Amino acid sequence: MLLVSEPILGDEEKAALAAVVDDGWITMGDRVRRLEQAFAQAHGQPDAVAVSSCTAGLHLALAALGLGPGDEVLVPSMTFVATANSVLHVGATPVFVDIEGLDLPLMSLSDAAAKRTGRTRAVILVHYAGYLPDRERWRAFAQAHGLILIEDAAHAAGVTGAGAIGDAAVFSFYGNKNMTTAEGGMVTARDPATLERIRLLRAHGMTSGTQQRLTGHASGYDVTALGFNYRMDEFRAAIGLVQLARLPAWNAKRQALAARYHRSLERGGLERGGSGIVLPFPEPRPSANHIMPVLLPADADRTRVMQALRARDIQTSVHYAPVHRFTLYRERCPGVSLPLTEEFARRTLSLPLHPRMDDGDVDAVTRALAQALVQARPVPCEETPP
Numbered sequence: 440m441l442l443v444s445e446p447i448l449g450d451e452e453k454a455a456l457a458a459v460v461d462d463g464w465i466t467m468g469d470r471v472r473r474l475e476q477a478f479a480q481a482h483g484q485p486d487a488v489a490v491s492s493c494t495a496g497l498h499l500a501l502a503a504l505g506l507g508p509g510d511e512v513l514v515p516s517m518t519f520v521a522t523a524n525s526v527l528h529v530g531a532t533p534v535f536v537d538i539e540g541l542d543l544p545l546m547s548l549s550d551a552a553a554k555r556t557g558r559t560r561a562v563i564l565v566h567y568a569g570y571l572p573d574r575e576r577w578r579a580f581a582q583a584h585g586l587i588l589i590e591d592a593a594h595a596a597g598v599t600g601a602g603a604i605g606d607a608a609v610f611s612f613y614g615n616k617n618m619t620t621a622e623g624g625m626v627t628a629r630d631p632a633t634l635e636r637i638r639l640l641r642a643h644g645m646t647s648g649t650q651q652r653l654t655g656h657a658s659g660y661d662v663t664a665l666g667f668n669y670r671m672d673e674f675r676a677a678i679g680l681v682q683l684a685r686l687p688a689w690n691a692k693r694q695a696l697a698a699r700y701h702r703s704l705e706r707g708g709l710e711r712g713g714s715g716i717v718l719p720f721p722e723p724r725p726s727a728n729h730i731m732p733v734l735l736p737a738d739a740d741r742t743r744v745m746q747a748l749r750a751r752d753i754q755t756s757v758h759y760a761p762v763h764r765f766t767l768y769r770e771r772c773p774g775v776s777l778p779l780t781e782e783f784a785r786r787t788l789s790l791p792l793h794p795r796m797d798d799g800d801v802d803a804v805t806r807a808l809a810q811a812l813v814q815a816r817p818v819p820c821e822e823t824p825p
């Protein structure tokens with residue numbers, strides 16, 4: 440089965456895990472600190488804080504930046520539910536914003552401007568599929584209205600510019616992301632004081648850690664804020680250090696595969712005009728190419744297309760069901776209508792994209808998709824038997 444994504448783990452990760460067992464120090468030690476520094480450096484940041492997940496990191500970032508009840512936070516609906524959940528977790532209100540267009544499924548700046556009120560305090564940008572939003576335009580918008588900008592960079596590890604847009608940025612190391620620690624994440628922040636606040640809240644609001652006390656760098660601790668346990672452990676950090684070193688080559692491979700998809704789909708006459716397929720992100724922009732979404736023709740039966748591909752051992756997936764349509768959000772934020780997000784969500788299909796694939800796999804998926812679309816074509820009325 441050709442999977443939509445799969446983690447790449449091997450002998451180096453095994454050796455790194457074994458080394459932690461041999462060392463015997465298993466939580467919040469040198470490896471966590473080294474991963475923070477290496478990750479920060481890879482993203483042009485002075486420092487970073489490792490966390491137990493991107494979701495935890497988003498919660499920490501919002502809490503550290505002082506968001507809470509009464510505050511509105513602009514969020515896209517075309518994202519994983521964790522983006523909006525983090526807003527609810529601090530007691531603030533998510534306000535859903537539409538996408539720019541069917542071929543640009545990033546949060547719309549004009550719709551964000553339209554949804555802004557006197558209570559709006561922050562914006563969470565999601566680097567959907569790994570593509571970065573326009574830094575200058577969003578920063579100008581945030582500055583003009585005194586808004587905090589947060590990046591949900593779950594899809595964008597390793598892209599130059601990710602982490603340099605917002606006041607804070609949060610990355611995910613979940614099993615299907617571009618680099619993984621099984622579960623895990625990383626937070627960066629523009630203001631060192633914000634990052635230190637995030638570091639404090641990560642571990643119960645305690646002013647020192649176990650290792651610092653053991654090594655004599657601290658004798659006791661105080662608790663100065665209501666924090667959480669969102670720590671990373673040494674096993675995860677050990678895997679993360681290996682994965683981070685491999686990330687640039689993997690992202691380069693993803694970029695080449697995505698380019699191959701574009702050429703292959705165009706050659707097959709699938710893109711635009713031809714069959715009604717739309718390829719998002721036609722213009723070049725920095726990307727980690729985390730997923731490969733295509734929009735099926737408006738009248739295609741997506742479930743049948745997915746079944747036909749599965750019968751050829753090709754897994755596909757949908758990124759994402761729009762968050763505002765989930766029961767929880769219909770109840771909490773009723774009456775939201777986002778026409779572009781809803782159409783994108785209805786038609787999008789994520790094709791396999793991961794560094795274990797080769798050009799032959801891409802061409803095979805393209806051919807299978809073309810055939811599946813023919814099979815799943817709606818039957819015109821004239822052709823139905825009497």
Ligand SMILES: *Cc1c(COP(=O)(O)O)cnc(C)c1O
Pocket residue numbers: 491492493494495518519521522565591593594610611612613622623624
């Ligand atoms: C995966 C993902 C998250 C959550 O990441 P975890 O590390 O699993 O908590 C958040 N936002 C987006 C856009 C994601 O894709």
